[in-house]
Amino acid sequence: MKKVLIISPHFPPINAPDMQRVRMSLPYYKELGWEPVVLCVDERHVEGFRDPLLLETLPAGLKIHKLGAWPASVTRKFGLGSLSIRSYFHFKKKGNELLRSGNFDLVFFSTTMFHVCALGPYWKRKFKVPFVIDMQDPWRNDFYLSQPRSQRPPKFRIAYTIDKRLEAATIPSVDGIISVSGNYIMMLQERYPQMKHRPAVVLPFGTSERDFEVVKARQLPPQVIKPGDGKINVVYVGAMTKFFLPLLKAFFQAFATQGPDKHRYHFYFIGTNYAPGAGVRPVEELAAGLGLEGFVTEMPNRIPYFSALATLMHADILFIPGSTDPDYNASKVYNNILAGKPIFSIFNKNSLVKRIIEDARAGLVVGIDGNETEAELVARIAEKMAAFGSLHLQPAGIGASVLAEHSAASLTKAQVDFFNSIVRS
DSSP states (O other), X not given: OEEEEEXXXXXXXXXXXXXXXXXXXXXXXXXXXXXXXXXXXXXXXXOSOBOGGGGGGSOTTOEEEEEOXXXXXXXXXXXXXXXXXXXXXXXXXXXXXXXXXXXXXXXXXXXXXXXXXXXXXXXXXXXXXXXXXXXXXXXXXXXXXXXXXXXXOTTHHHHHHHHHHHHHHHGGGOSEEEESOXXXXXXXXXXXXXXXXXXXXXXXXXXXXXXXXXXXXXXXXXXXXXXXXXXXXXXXEXXXXXXXXXXXXXXXXXXXXXXXXXGXXXXXXXXXXXXXXXXXXXXXXXXXXXXXXXSEEEEOSOOOHHHHHHHHHHOSXXXXXXXXXXXXXXXXXHHHHHTTSOEEEEEETTOHHHHHHHHTTOEEEEEEOSOOOHHXXXXXXXXXXXXXXXXXXXXXXXXXXXXXXXXXXXXXXXXXXXXXXXXXX
């Protein structure tokens, strides 16, 4: 039995997207020959959404070490509120203790709290233990460098400088990269030539049938939507970024002009803002400007993970705004497919997500190339409006082979095969 130290600042009962790969993988590690030990931040020190039911999906006997963190109220006075900065030295201290006495074969960083990944080279030098990083998002993100200063996030320059330096100090020493996108791997290889000779594998997020079993066993009701109200309920659960809004605007325009009887439909957008207590409703504002006021309900606040699954299962149509980026891998698509309700989405015609939805026979995808004008995009979506009108009548089929390929069990097997190759080399 090999032993892996997993670094995941977010962990159940915290409901955060970046801990889902770890959470779904944990039940399968031991049967694949690896004993996991988790280092995370105690939920008392985390500003995040909680879902206690997540704890029920963890395997019995799992070794978890919960760490402290500096108070955000203190660190924010210095412009540093990130959880990974607040807990960096707590991870360092406990990691030293465990690696000194634990006979670990590998350290696995699976988080978008990237600052803690800088401990990888330090632990590698000190304890001769290889490390792997799970690139769920870019660490150093150059996107805003080309944007006007007025459009950059607050304190962008400080955060960017820290990320740039820590990435440059960490990535050249990494023993392997797991990524949700091949583009992220190529980006790192361009920045750091030595990465062209390091192992890397693309592993998308998967879905866990066990999660849906929890929903069914507890008979969890949906939230926000109103099944049986005579409407065709179209549901999206997830954040709404500014990159989604142009696609959503084009959809609403096509729906308003070429779609079926709009009075039969109601659209729900749930959990559109990750900030607790957010009151901004960009989707409702967009819909109102296009004459669809009253047909759209937006709830910015997130709902518990299992309540979100129950809500997907009670919808009539699942809507995913999509992306023009061919490398964008929407992790939410897998749970949408497993919910068993037909999907309508807009994705780059070369994207993995489009292929998965179509291979799984899970719904309709408008294929785009990202170069369309607004009018062309509306026309492309309008071509699918007739099919959208009958989509709620078509039970979504789920291709068994597609589902197996993207299940948590299958993807954990691929993950462990990668771990084994790193240890052998």
